[in-house]
Amino acid sequence: DTGVSQNPRHKITKRGQNVTFRCDPISEHNRLYWYRQTLGQGPEFLTYFQNEAQLEKSRLLSDRFSAERPKGSFSTLEIQRTEQGDSAMYLCASSSQTQLSSYEQYFGPGTRLTVT
Amino acid sequence: GDSVTQMEGPVTLSEEAFLTINCTYTATGYPSLFWYVQYPGEGLQLLLKATKADDKGSNKGFEATYRKETTSFHLEKGSVQVSDSAVYFCALGNAGGTSYGKLTFGQGTILTVHP
Numbered sequence: 001d002t003g004v005s006q007n008p009r010h011k012i013t014k015r016g017q018n019v020t021f022r023c024d025p026i027s028e029h030n031r032l033y034w035y036r037q038t039l040g041q042g043p044e045f046l047t048y049f050q051n052e053a054q055l056e057k058s059r060l061l062s063d064r065f066s067a068e069r070p071k072g073s074f075s076t077l078e079i080q081r082t083e084q085g086d087s088a089m090y091l092c093a094s095s096s097q098t099q100l101s102s103y104e105q106y107f108g109p110g111t112r113l114t115v116t
Numbered sequence: 117g118d119s120v121t122q123m124e125g126p127v128t129l130s131e132e133a134f135l136t137i138n139c140t141y142t143a144t145g146y147p148s149l150f151w152y153v154q155y156p157g158e159g160l161q162l163l164l165k166a167t168k169a170d171d172k173g174s175n176k177g178f179e180a181t182y183r184k185e186t187t188s189f190h191l192e193k194g195s196v197q198v199s200d201s202a203v204y205f206c207a208l209g210n211a212g213g214t215s216y217g218k219l220t221f222g223q224g225t226i227l228t229v230h231p
Contacts, residue, residue, distance in 0.1 A: 003159075004159070031217055033217065033219075035219075040223065040224070041223050042120070042205050042207070042221030042222050042223050042224050043160070043205075043219070045218045045220070048217060048218065056218065091159075093160075095217060104162050104165070105160075105162070105217070105219065106159075106162075107152075107160035107161070108159055109159045110159065
């Protein structure tokens with residue numbers, strides 16, 4: 001297994017456009033997390049899935065953001081009508097289900113979004 | 117809500133110097149504490165963890181002790197190497213309520229080690 005992968009690695013878009021990012025977790029991990037990281041800050045939690053169920057969403061996840069994890073495998077994060085404030089690194093992480101190991105999250109390299 | 121505060125950086129050291137990066141937290145209940153590291157061009161990696169008060173996490177020569185009385189989890193290394201240059205993030209995980217598996221991160225500390 002090569003770890004968590006994310007695509008694309010970089011995305012430049014114009015304000016108002018929609019963008020979609022993909023995350024492929026480690027295959028045996030049933031929990032998947034999305035975080036957002038802005039320059040000089042630590043990652044901020046956005047949402048997480050256990051299998052295909054989205055169990056928690058942060059208030060940071062406005063109604064322009066939607067995440068899915070069909071069939072409990074890969075996940076997509078879509079941002080509609082992008083704004084300049086959406087420019088950030090979007091990180092995906094996965095973990096296994098046991099209580100403690102859920103915190104041992106394996107992160108992907110991230111997708112850097114730039115909204116012009 | 118939960119929060120993590122790290123010492124302001126960046127930190128610049130010479131090789132073989134002693135490293136301390138301070139981390140304090142605010143949380144309800146009994147959180148688990150973590151240090152994650154991000155090497156240049158790579159994703160975040162778990163460096164070490166501690167799950168209860170007075171636990172010491174250690175890995176790759178780094179250590180951190182979970183101090184409940186001071187709500188701290190400072191990262192230390194006795195002799196840093198150039199290869200330790202990275203960004204270090206303190207984080208907490210709080211299994212209380214519905215935030216199962218959610219990590220709360222500090223703002224990160226950039227460490228640069230010169231030969």
